[in-house]
Amino acid sequence: MTERRPRKFFALAALAGVVSAVVFLAVSELVALLVAREASPILAVGSFVIDIVPQPLKELAIATFGEFDKIALLAGLGLGVVIASAIAGVLQFLRPPLGVVALGIAGALSVAAIVTRAGVTLLAFLPPVIGAIAGSIVLMVLCRRLRGWQRSTAGPEPSGAANESPVGMDRRRFFVLAGVTGAAAVIVGVTARAVSMATSSVEAVRRALRLPAPRSTVTVPVGAELDIPGVTPLITPNADFYRVDTALTVPTVNPDSWRLVVDGMVDRRVELGFDQLLAMGLDEYAITLTCVSNVVGGDLVGNAIWLGVPVRDILRLAGPQSDADMVLSRSIDGYTASTPLSALTDDGLDAILAIGMNGEPLPLEHGFPVRMVVPGLYGYVSATKWLTGLKVTTFAQDEAYWTPRGYSEQAPIKFSSRIDTPKIGKTVAAGRIPVAGVAWAQSVGIEAVEVRIDDGDWQPATLSTPINTDTWVQWFVEWDATPGTHYVSVRATNKNGELQLEDAAPIAPNGSSGWQRSLISVA
Incomplete structure (x- = not known):
């Protein structure tokens, strides 16, 4: 005892x-x-x-x-x-x-x-x-x-039922x-x-919010979505859209109290409320977003139709000074991202402040009420959620959240391609089957996709009709699959004639690269 x-x-x-x-x-x-x-x-x-x-x-x-x-x-x-x-x-x-x-x-x-x-x-x-x-x-x-x-x-326990x-x-x-x-x-x-x-929670406010009709809408062309089982949908449903951020809990921001401050190296400080942002006029934009943490063949990429206002229109109100080269965007939770000023003021690039996603107000976890969406840049330098501030500055003066943590201060997306079907680890039946997937080269566009079976020749894939150069495309090739195990590889070429990088690179400091090569079992 x-x-x-x-x-x-x-x-x-x-x-x-x-x-x-x-x-x-x-x-x-x-x-x-x-x-x-x-x-x-x-x-x-x-x-x-x-x-x-x-x-x-x-x-x-x-x-x-x-x-x-x-x-x-x-x-x-x-x-x-x-x-x-x-x-x-x-x-x-x-x-x-x-x-x-x-x-x-x-x-x-x-x-x-x-x-x-x-x-x-x-x-x-x-x-x-x-x-x-x-x-x-x-x-x-x-x-x-x-x-x-x-x-x-330590002492003896007295016995007896009468006393405890x-x-x-x-x-x-x-x-x-x-x-x-x-x-x-x-x-x-x-x-x-x-x-x-x-x-x-502002979810009830979000559900009750009725956004103004857009001045212009996205037209999805015929042939933009292939009818192939297993291929990723052209438009990613909000519930399936990837989420990677530093917020442990989703911030809740009421549109009535939301304010955006534009300051720093500007001619005049600007402060906007939510209603003022809506009054500037809204347009639809189809844009594919990619996370820098997306590995080759990964799923941290999604395509949506966004509703918003061009960032250049916001910055024009403040008047950025000529020696500025960066905009430090800030979230309600203190997160910051460094975006080249040129990417936000370029008339040919649809960098926007988004307030809608796939026909409804932004979901809370995707930045409600306002977030940034910038084609061609990884999210960690452009896609600030729960946006509250835009500081016009320089890369020499300010650094964003991820820069001291080992990531590049500027991060254009490395265009890539992915195999969606056949899926790794799932045996397929021998015979004629489609090999299909998606490819993206935001702000440039995909020109071609090629597929190789084992060590054979590269075969050109059939592409879907792109919505625009800022969105991914679907692709497929028909394969006469024979029993056994086979390696299926894919690579893409963008509209500038550049071939997707073959050399493998990790996600840090500025995104992964390499050609996806999947082992497929055929019975």
């Missing part, structure tokens, strides 16, 4: 630590709901982790989890909280007040993560401070109960206090987070 007791009490001390951490987070969420909704410790720390994680780990997370990388991060943070709080509980049990000190350090780190985020309010420090105090009180009380239980086991033994009383008090406190904290925390999300 004497050898088992320390192990048992260590486990119970760890449980006390976890309960105190739950109280810490729950009280923080409740106070945040009341005074500063942006001050959730777990979300602030998660956003901080996103900012400081080295570039190779970011790439690994995106490659491993794709669009679920933030869910994986939250799960990892949750596991880290459980482990750290369990250790704090054991420390408090063995060497008080070390556990409380550890909890105080966690609160201080949470305060630092919160107050350094963009858009914090004056009282943003309060939720983690009050949460840490509440958690510390619970930890001290639980560990005091636990030590009392341990002391009571001191050991039983101390055990019951500990478990009742831990259980009730933990359950209440979970209910309070979950409810506070749910209420915060529900009351701050």
